[in-house]
Amino acid sequence: MMKKIIAAFCISAFALPMATAYAKDDAKDDAKTKQNLQSTRQYYAQLIAGTPGAQVRLAELNMLMTMLPKGGDIHHHYTGSVYAETYLDWIGQQGFCVYRESDLANKQEKFRIETRKAYITETNKTCLMADAIRKDNAFYRELISTWSVVDFDNHVHPQVAPDQHFFNTFGYFSPISKYSTNQGLTILKQQAKAENQQYLETMLKSAPITDHPEFSAKIDALQANSSKAEMLEAFGKLADFLAQDAGAQKKIADYVQETINDAAGIDDADFTLRIQTYVSRNSAPSKVFSSLFAAFAASQNNPLIVGVNIVGAEHALVAVRDYNLHMQMFAFLKQRFPKVRLSLHAGELVLGIVPPEHLQHHMRSAIQIAGAERIGHGVDIMHETNPDQLLAELKKRNVAVEINLTSNDFILGLKQQAHPVAMYLRHETPIVISSDDAGVSRSNLSREYFLFASRYTPSYDTLKKTVYNSIRYSFLSPSDKVIQLRQLDQRFVKFEAAAAKLALSAKSKF
Numbered sequence: 001m002m003k004k005i006i007a008a009f010c011i012s013a014f015a016l017p018m019a020t021a022y023a024k025d026d027a028k029d030d031a032k033t034k035q036n037l038q039s040t041r042q043y044y045a046q047l048i049a050g051t052p053g054a055q056v057r058l059a060e061l062n063m064l065m066t067m068l069p070k071g072g073d074i075h076h077h078y079t080g081s082v083y084a085e086t087y088l089d090w091i092g093q094q095g096f097c098v099y100r101e102s103d104l105a106n107k108q109e110k111f112r113i114e115t116r117k118a119y120i121t122e123t124n125k126t127c128l129m130a131d132a133i134r135k136d137n138a139f140y141r142e143l144i145s146t147w148s149v150v151d152f153d154n155h156v157h158p159q160v161a162p163d164q165h166f167f168n169t170f171g172y173f174s175p176i177s178k179y180s181t182n183q184g185l186t187i188l189k190q191q192a193k194a195e196n197q198q199y200l201e202t203m204l205k206s207a208p209i210t211d212h213p214e215f216s217a218k219i220d221a222l223q224a225n226s227s228k229a230e231m232l233e234a235f236g237k238l239a240d241f242l243a244q245d246a247g248a249q250k251k252i253a254d255y256v257q258e259t260i261n262d263a264a265g266i267d268d269a270d271f272t273l274r275i276q277t278y279v280s281r282n283s284a285p286s287k288v289f290s291s292l293f294a295a296f297a298a299s300q301n302n303p304l305i306v307g308v309n310i311v312g313a314e315h316a317l318v319a320v321r322d323y324n325l326h327m328q329m330f331a332f333l334k335q336r337f338p339k340v341r342l343s344l345h346a347g348e349l350v351l352g353i354v355p356p357e358h359l360q361h362h363m364r365s366a367i368q369i370a371g372a373e374r375i376g377h378g379v380d381i382m383h384e385t386n387p388d389q390l391l392a393e394l395k396k397r398n399v400a401v402e403i404n405l406t407s408n409d410f411i412l413g414l415k416q417q418a419h420p421v422a423m424y425l426r427h428e429t430p431i432v433i434s435s436d437d438a439g440v441s442r443s444n445l446s447r448e449y450f451l452f453a454s455r456y457t458p459s460y461d462t463l464k465k466t467v468y469n470s471i472r473y474s475f476l477s478p479s480d481k482v483i484q485l486r487q488l489d490q491r492f493v494k495f496e497a498a499a500a501k502l503a504l505s506a507k508s509k510f
């Protein structure tokens with residue numbers, strides 16, 4: 001007994017000075033961390049202010065934005081993020097070929113992938129294998145610039161409108177884009193990690209469609225001026241059928257399993273992947289509804305498939321015609337699957353691309369009717385009805401806007417200060433910086449932060465808050481968010497130590 005008392009005394013006698021030593025070390029670390037933060041603030045402020053008589057120190061800012069912890073990329077399309085060079089590698093692995101000339105009588109089109117074995121023969125000289133494409137420099141460059149936006153603006157060439165060029169790219173690489181999703185996600189993860197990114201929420205594959213001759217036709221017969229009751233009746237019939245049809249349920253279960261397989265092995269200690277499922281807004285109404293039903297069913301209670309989205313050119317004929325109908329579909333399904341989280345592409349429009357009346361309500365309807373928690377793009381807010389009220393409502397409802405600067409510049413011609421991002425910041429609307437389709441845009445997430453910082457010169461604290469938003473407004477579970485935020489704290493401590501060092505070494509005159 002005595003021994004125990006002595007031992008306890010000894011431990012507590014030593015514990016006090018030890019604890020004091022640790023506390024001193026902690027205080028020292030704390031002071032150093034604060035000093036690094038202050039140095040980073042000052043250095044960043046110098047870079048965005050430029051030197052007297054000179055402009056923003058672009059190259060140094062670019063480097064700092066590469067090093068910056070990015071948190072997550074939460075507006076990200078898988079197929080548009082893989083670079084064309086990777087797709088060409090996969091064409092080689094699959095033994096497919098690509099046409100170098102058009103022969104429309106035989107349904108062969110230049111730059112299209114041939115996947116039918118019967119056509120991939122020695123005698124088919126107009127269809128090149130991957131190795132042959134790489135050896136033909138002129139065709140190789142033409143191909144990459146057709147499957148992406150590279151070189152679009154830097155030389156004179158026959159061209160379609162930028163938005164059409166952008167959306168056309170998906171049609172070219174779609175036959176190969178699903179070849180090895182797990183491999184593609186691995187490549188995207190490596191790219192993300194190289195940019196100090198820890199989380200990815202990607203739109204991976206559209207949800208499956210099941211038709212019903214009678215109930216699908218009822219939805220397709222709905223008009224823009226159909227009453228809400230008519231819509232709900234038509235939706236209800238197809239939804240009830242899909243909920244009990246074994247074939248439809250199997251498709252949904254297979255889709256979920258496929259997604260789980262695609263994502264297998266991607267998560268590690270430094271990287272987390274979550275999936276959004278989506279529907280295409282330019283399909284027939286019944287197909288949109290059926291796919292949307294599957295998307296909601298797949299996402300409900302699924303820790304991997306964390307949200308639902310709607311994609312495709314928002315200014316295309318069908319998307320514009322059916323916009324209200326789509327919003328009513330979301331509202332209907334949100335009641336059936338209340339836990340499902342929504343981020344909707346809305347307001348990816350500029351004046352002139354559609355008649356003015358279509359600029360007046362897309363964002364508002366996405367929030368008020370569909371119940372979107374996040375808005376993708378949201379660049380037409382200036383043209384919405386009562387835009388000042390909508391701006392206030394975004395803040396009040398805590399709806400985050402996903403900002404995609406490169407994409408908006410290319411597709412919509414929305415440049416520099418014409419983009420509403422600075423307005424959002426001034427009005428304290430939560431924003432996140434995201435990449436959209438970095439493969440097609442030939443961009444990356446660092447580039448998006450670089451554009452954000454160089455064009456709109458947010459303070460360092462605002463920049464940092466924007467990074468944190470990418471986790472805070474993600475569809476991660478609350479407990480996962482805590483883990484990711486803690487990791488982000490650690491990454492910023494490291495980053496600010498490196499930035500402080502960089503600031504010191506950048507002092508020499510030249």
Ligand SMILES: [Zn+2]
Nearest residue numbers: 077345376436
């Ligand atoms: Zn998008």
